[in-house]
Amino acid sequence: MLQFAAIILLMLGLYGLLTQRNVIKIIISLNILEIGLNLFIISVGYFEGGLAPIFTSETPANPNFVDPLPQALVLTAIVIGVGTTALGLALARKIYQKYGTLNLDEMGEN
Amino acid sequence: MELSIEIFILATLAFGLMAYVIGRLHKQLGSIMTILGSLTIFGGIAYLGFTGGLTGETAYLTFTQFEISEFGLFFAIIVSFVFAMVSFFNPFFIKQYKYPALYSMLFMFSLAGAIGVFFSSNLLYLFFFFEFVVWTSLFLIPMGRSKKAASWYYGFSAAGSFMLLFAILMIYNANNGSFHISGIGSVTGTTQIIVFIFMSGAAFTKLGAFPLHIWLPKVLTNAPDPVSAVFSGGLEKLGAFVALLAIVNMGGIGFIIPSIDMYFGQMIIATLGALTIVFGTLMAIRQDDAKKLLAYSSMSNGGYILVGFSMLTSQGVAGGLYHIVAHAIASTAAFLAIAAVARVAGTTKMKELGGIIHKMPVTYMVYLIAIISMAGIPPMGGFISKWMIFQAVIDKGMIFIAIATVFGSIGSFLYVFRPLAALFLGQELPQFKKTVKEAPFFMLLPMIILSLLSVYTGVLPGVIIDFINKIFVDMQLNYNIVMNGFAIEGYTSGIEGVGPSLLNPLLIACVFGVGVFVAFLIFIVLKKSKKIDLMDTYTAGNFVYTEEHLHYSVDFYAPLERLYEKYIHIMKNFYKSLANKVREFGAFMKYFFFTNKPEITVFWIVALMVFLLWGDVL
Amino acid sequence: MSAILLIAVPLLAAFISILVKKVSPYLLLLVSLFALVYPFFMDMSDVIIGGFDSPIGINLVVNKFALTSLIAVNGLFFLVVAVNIAQYKKLSSILLVALAGLNGLLLTGDLFNLFVFIEISGIAAYLITTTNKKPLQTFNYLVAGTVGSSLYLLGLIILYNMSGTLNMADMATFVEGNGMYTLFPFLLMFIGLGVEAKLLPFNSWVKGILGHSNNLSGAMIASVYATAIALVFGKLLAGVFQIEGTLALIIALVLGITILAGEAMAYASTKAREILLYSSIAQAGIVILLFTVGLGAWATFFAIANGVSKFILFGVVNRLTEEVGSDEMDQLKGSFVNNKLIGVSFTVAALSILGLPLFFGFVVKMNSLIGFFEPDFVSNLPGGNFIFPIIILVASVIEGVYFVKLLTKLWYKDSDVKVNFTPLFKYVVVVLAVALIVFGLFQGEVEELVASLINPGGVFIWN
Amino acid sequence: MLDNIEVLQVLEIVIAVFMVVLAFLAINSKSLIKAVMFLSALSMLSVIGFVVMQAPDVAVTEAVIGSGLVTSLFVFTLLATKKVGVK
Known part of the structure; x- marks a missing residue:
């Protein structure tokens, strides 16, 4: 179920990128895209009844773990996503300083 | 003595570099190096070529292969001769150029490239040298009048050379990965047709033949004056070389048209050649600029070469080859004469010139002889070649092509007469009284040599016909021209059998000489002209405000021009609009994809994904 | 001598250069020179990171192709840096990160690792282009680049789901056996990389970036990055996906x-x-x-x-x-x-x-x-x-x-x-x-x- | 009485629907600060999603970085842009 939500989130992110004219909104759309993507990646490794891939004292002898690899990937992806978002926001500030607006349509330059 | 051809190529390059280094120190000394260099190369190739001392071994340029073939030698001698002759003009023009040392260097480099083309037996390196000539000669052009001509030149040249490349690669593919030049003959079927089309295309571009001719007049008009001569007499012949490989060497292409007993491919080439003749002639007639006029005449003469080759008979091919010689000599001489005039008068526009004969009689004579040859009037070389081509066409019974060649000849009467009258004859213009004087000896020397050769080739064709026969043997063609004393007696060939066609140039020259002498006598005896001012012409009805329009060379052939003036720009407009289409396409794509909005990329990604997910595209 | 130094050294240097601002330009020059010279002395063998064998762990592939591209890209990088560093001292640490990213791109034998390096070099590229003083254009670049790499990741994950591997060599064998099913994810990856590689419908950022470029960013993006991305493309197309x-x-x-x-x-x-x-x-x-x-x-x-x-x-x-x-x-x-x-x-x-x-x-x-x-x-x-x-x-x-x-x-x-x-x-x-x-x-x-x-x-x- | 897995499934559906709605709101809301808040909420929901899908470590990271750090970054940026000019 969450897999579908992830795909819808992806699509919504793309939709936002297409329709929004505000720099901040575009970054938000990017974030939504990334969240969708991360969910999707996790859902790829997940199957019903799987266990979190963490060894504890209660882990059964023959554990039925979900695939841990996607989770590792997502960790990396999240960090990278934050980096991009931060950079985008910094750029948004720069853009604001330069043009006095965050709306792409109101900037003279095209 | 034996020398490898690569020595000559390397020596030419070395001369070029020397010319550059010396030219940096002293402009004229550098250009004198070009004279020394090209004379050495010409002398060496001609001497060793005739004595059989040239070899194709490679010791330094080991990546490529050379072979000494008679036709390569033929072209190499002609082109290096043209370069040698033109190089005499360099010291007198070098001061006009922006980069004198570079000029000298590139001049030699393009000669080196041309020699490389003629002797390469590896098709890939033939292309290598072909392109080398393109870019070295490319940078000579903008030193002249217009910078735009260079990009026209490159555009067409590149199209031409890439056609050649494509043909070469097809040959490579068909011959199991061999680049040897003999592979041209061994392709078959569809490949053969494609190779033929593309190689002819390359030949057409280089030769400036219709419909790929646009660059030729532009370049010949706008390049520096000696460079125009080099192009017209020398580098254009690269096209003839490729045409020889494609049209003659490959033999008949396509099916035979029964009614005229000719291959379809050859028919097309002949038709386009005839169109080139007609088009060049018509365009030349209406030019006001002497250089441009000569440029179009070069184009129309290229048409003769193509028509001659496409006949695939002894006379036709021999006529084409002979025309290469005759035209190289004549058009170099004509361009050099115009260059000599331009140097002192500062213009080549006919309506701004007049009466130069009073100050430059030798140049006048040179020009006269050159145009007589170009118009195909005895006793000059151009007569023999045009006669042979005409014979070949008539033998084939191709009436329309024959009409075109005749039209070209008559047309050239019309147009070459015009600069003669406008530039040299008439009254001396006041502004030239002081500035204009006869060209210095070293400029006259090559012009006189060329004129003498023009007469020589027109009176005694034996040497060149022999050479052409050797080429036929070398290329394993079944053609032969029979000489009897000084006369061309006929031809023998396996295909055509023995045919009679008698031409005795010596006799014709004698008769012609007597005629000229009689005319000269009449002229002397009945001399009753009066001197009037140049602008003293009559107009009817309306008053002419601009004095220049009174020059009698203005609207020289106005009634004739009016017949076709609507249609003259068709090809030019075609290419211009082609260029515009490319530009429009580019602008459209730019507008479409590059509007600097972040969502454009996303949009295309989404669009593509939707397209892919739509159905079973994949 | 291990290929991992080519990635680790620039990264380490980047951290040092943040701490010690003064030496950073020299450090950058030194490290980029090192990155240029080092490939000449490298062994031609795969490098395994973290002790896992190659289908499971991340490996660096060192073959002739990688060496050639490393030498070319690092050579260009070194020249670009050497020529421009006096003017852009502030960017030293970013350039070091970029170097690490580019080397990683060319070396890695793992598809997800490739994504990471794409992002690292990408972020460095965005930062380099901020020197154009056209924040809007850089922003466009960032959006396009991020969407592109997200798509790459999406395609990659779908592929992973099918094949259960992220290793390029493994993936190649999988793709060979299951050509038909890998089409869609491959296309996603192709589009994602296509954004960086300037392929047509996805390259609207190029004009804004290169059209306003300065000495550094122009040469960097058009020469170094373009070469690197093209070679990465080559790596994927020649080594993993032989499409038909x-x-x-x-x-x-x-x-x-x-x-x-x-x-x-x-x-x-x-x-x-x-x-x-x-x-x-x-x-x-x-x-x-x-x-x-x-x-x-x-x-x-x-x-x-x-x-x-x-x-x-x-x-x-x-x-x-x-x-x-x-x-x-x-x-x-x-x-x-x-x-x-x-x-x-x-x-x-x-x-x-x-x-x-x-x-x-x-x-x-x-x-x-x-x-x-x-x-x-x-x-x-x-x-x-x-x-x-x-x-x-x-x-x-x-x-x-x-x-x-x-x-x-x-x-x-x-x-x-x-x-x-x-x-x-x-x-x-x-x-x-x-x-x-x-x-x-x-x-x-x-x-x-x-x-x-x-x-x-x-x-x-x-x- | 629903058993464990069915609870999870219901939860999944609820989260999914909420996430989509929130994403839609985040994209379409007029006010920027509201949009950021919606994004933050979406991020929180995705944390639950991660937990449901047995990825607790990812969930922790996302909770800290995704909804914490990113939201604060957004807010700071918004404050900075508000300070200078109009709007």
Whole structure:
């Protein structure tokens, strides 16, 4: 179920990128895209009844773990996503300083 | 003595570099190096070529292969001769150029490239040298009048050379990965047709033949004056070389048209050649600029070469080859004469010139002889070649092509007469009284040599016909021209059998000489002209405000021009609009994809994904 | 000696340079020099990271292809940095990160690791382009780049779901067995990388970035990054996905349009920088096309030759623009009259791109084209043997016309534009131009090198 | 009585629907600060999603970085842009 939500989130992110004219909104759309993507990646490794891939004292002898690899990937992806978002926001500030607006349509330059 | 051809190529390059280094120190000394260099190369190739001392071994340029073939030698001698002759003009023009040392260097480099083309037996390196000539000669052009001509030149040249490349690669593919030049003959079927089309295309571009001719007049008009001569007499012949490989060497292409007993491919080439003749002639007639006029005449003469080759008979091919010689000599001489005039008068526009004969009689004579040859009037070389081509066409019974060649000849009467009258004859213009004087000896020397050769080739064709026969043997063609004393007696060939066609140039020259002498006598005896001012012409009805329009060379052939003036720009407009289409396409794509909005990329990604997910595209 | 140093050292240096600002430019120079020299001493073997064997763990693949591309990219990187560092000292640590990212891109044998390096080098690239002082354009670049890499990741995950591996060599065997099912994820990855590689519908950022580029960003993006991304593409197309059929047709179509439209757009431009940037779009198209049809070895050299040329072209044009204040061709005309040495190098670079003889570009272009016509070459595209050479040739004609126009304007017009180039820049440019000529002349040696790159099948060795 | 897995499934559906709605709101809301808040909430929901899908470590990271750090970054940026000019 969450897999579908992830795909819808992806699509919504793309939709936002297409329709929004505000720099901040575009970054938000990017974030939504990334969240969708991360969910999707996790859902790829997940199957019903799987266990979190963490060894504890209660882990059964023959554990039925979900695939841990996607989770590792997502960790990396999240960090990278934050980096991009931060950079985008910094750029948004720069853009604001330069043009006095965050709306792409109101900037003279095209 | 034996020398490898690569020595000559390397020596030419070395001369070029020397010319550059010396030219940096002293402009004229550098250009004198070009004279020394090209004379050495010409002398060496001609001497060793005739004595059989040239070899194709490679010791330094080991990546490529050379072979000494008679036709390569033929072209190499002609082109290096043209370069040698033109190089005499360099010291007198070098001061006009922006980069004198570079000029000298590139001049030699393009000669080196041309020699490389003629002797390469590896098709890939033939292309290598072909392109080398393109870019070295490319940078000579903008030193002249217009910078735009260079990009026209490159555009067409590149199209031409890439056609050649494509043909070469097809040959490579068909011959199991061999680049040897003999592979041209061994392709078959569809490949053969494609190779033929593309190689002819390359030949057409280089030769400036219709419909790929646009660059030729532009370049010949706008390049520096000696460079125009080099192009017209020398580098254009690269096209003839490729045409020889494609049209003659490959033999008949396509099916035979029964009614005229000719291959379809050859028919097309002949038709386009005839169109080139007609088009060049018509365009030349209406030019006001002497250089441009000569440029179009070069184009129309290229048409003769193509028509001659496409006949695939002894006379036709021999006529084409002979025309290469005759035209190289004549058009170099004509361009050099115009260059000599331009140097002192500062213009080549006919309506701004007049009466130069009073100050430059030798140049006048040179020009006269050159145009007589170009118009195909005895006793000059151009007569023999045009006669042979005409014979070949008539033998084939191709009436329309024959009409075109005749039209070209008559047309050239019309147009070459015009600069003669406008530039040299008439009254001396006041502004030239002081500035204009006869060209210095070293400029006259090559012009006189060329004129003498023009007469020589027109009176005694034996040497060149022999050479052409050797080429036929070398290329394993079944053609032969029979000489009897000084006369061309006929031809023998396996295909055509023995045919009679008698031409005795010596006799014709004698008769012609007597005629000229009689005319000269009449002229002397009945001399009753009066001197009037140049602008003293009559107009009817309306008053002419601009004095220049009174020059009698203005609207020289106005009634004739009016017949076709609507249609003259068709090809030019075609290419211009082609260029515009490319530009429009580019602008459209730019507008479409590059509007600097972040969502454009996303949009295309989404669009593509939707397209892919739509159905079973994949 | 392990290949991992090529990634670790720049990263470490980046941290140090953040801490010790003063030494950072020197550190950068030192490290980039190290990255240039080091590949010469590297062993040709895979490097395994973290102790897991290759299908499971991340590995670095060191083969001849990787070595060649490393040397080329790091060489260009070093030159770009050496020439520009005095002006952009602040960027030292970012450039170090970029170096790590680029080396990682070329070395890694793991698809997800590739994504990480794409992002690292991408973020570094965004930061480098902020020096253009056009935040909006950089923002566009960022959005496009992020979406692109997200798509790459999406495709990658789908592939992972199918195959259960992220290792390139493993993936190659999987793809070979299951060609049909990998189409969609591959396309996603192709689009994602296509954004960075400037392929046509996805390259709207290029104009904003390269059209306003400065000395550093222009050379960096157009030369170093373009070469690296093209080579990464090559790595994927030659080593992992050997595509054919409808998919190959679609991709080749996109590439063909990219090539022709790129040249047409350059032809339609009047600004020097725009001409160069559109031309580099077309060049990228050609390189990737060559990789797609399986002429990988020469495509590698095509990318490298193009990178070297673009370094000279963008470097010179950006410097001229800086001085003249406009990159309109008409404003720049005659600017080589007083800068002959630079002019000659520029001309050599341009002629090399056009594929004229004596220069490296000729060797590369000719051999790529010959590749299409090798008797035993069977294209994976319908009609590919003939259509694509024609496209490349037509593109070359258009390219020639506008480059000649540009060159004649820069050389043969009278003007008193005087531009001072730093001596270092002059040397670098001249050395590169000489290198183009040397490689152009000694093509036998180049061919040997290439022959050693490919195995009989024309596919890179994945040892 | 629902058993464990069915609870999870219901939860999944609820989260999914909420996430989509929130994403839609985040994209379409007029006010920027509201949009950021919606994004933050979406991020929190995705944390639950991660937990449901047995990825607790990812969930922790996302909770800290995704909804914490990113939201604060957004807010700071918004404050900075508000300070200078109009709007």
